[in-house]
Amino acid sequence: MNDKEHLLAIFCQSVRHPQVSGFEVLELLDTRSTLARREEELSEEQRKALEAADEVFLKHASQLYESVAHVANLEEMRKRAAVPPSHWWWYLEKLRLAERVAL
């Protein structure tokens, strides 16, 4: 398994564990950002796997946010990591609000 496949596998599995620790959710967000930077290298099958994992991520947005909020301020973390606005997964506080509106 190469590095790209490894990161994708890690992301796909990690989204299924939203309540383990906010410190690990931050790692999850980093992993997603790394995958975004390498998105052009992904095969069609890998893109589908990433889309499916993103769906799971969105379903767990509230839980992921709660985990992070316990140990970090997301806005500060975004600044520290120089997160671009296009990396939507870093905006969990907004995603969970959107989730509530949808419900």
Place this chain on the structure above:
Amino acid sequence: MVNEGDVQLHRNEAAATVRALRQRVRWKPGKATAHLEKRKTLGHLSSEVAVEDYNRLIGDLVKGEGHQVYLYCFGSERYYAMRGIANGVEWLVIATRAGIVETAFPPNTMDDYLNKRGFILLGTIQEVLT
């Protein structure tokens, strides 16, 4: 932001955290199993590993005198993190100042992870214990 004058306080707290973890690895209720299952799913630990084995790995990491200790502050909360190698993999153990494990996992890129989060290096385990 940590003042220079607080460094000794944090080293003392870090020492207490290390000693507590060396005595007994403690998790929040019900968390040990959830963490272990994630470690297995991600391939960080093999499928036959039990909570006791996971705790032993954490115990070994906090026994490494040369392993580095970091401080992480969030509001009034302070966490202490121990960074070390076990079975050829670099792990990060993060615990509350009361010595309760928050998590123990191998970040993909350790330095990047610590720098982006604002972890502050306090020294080696040996240094904080003396």
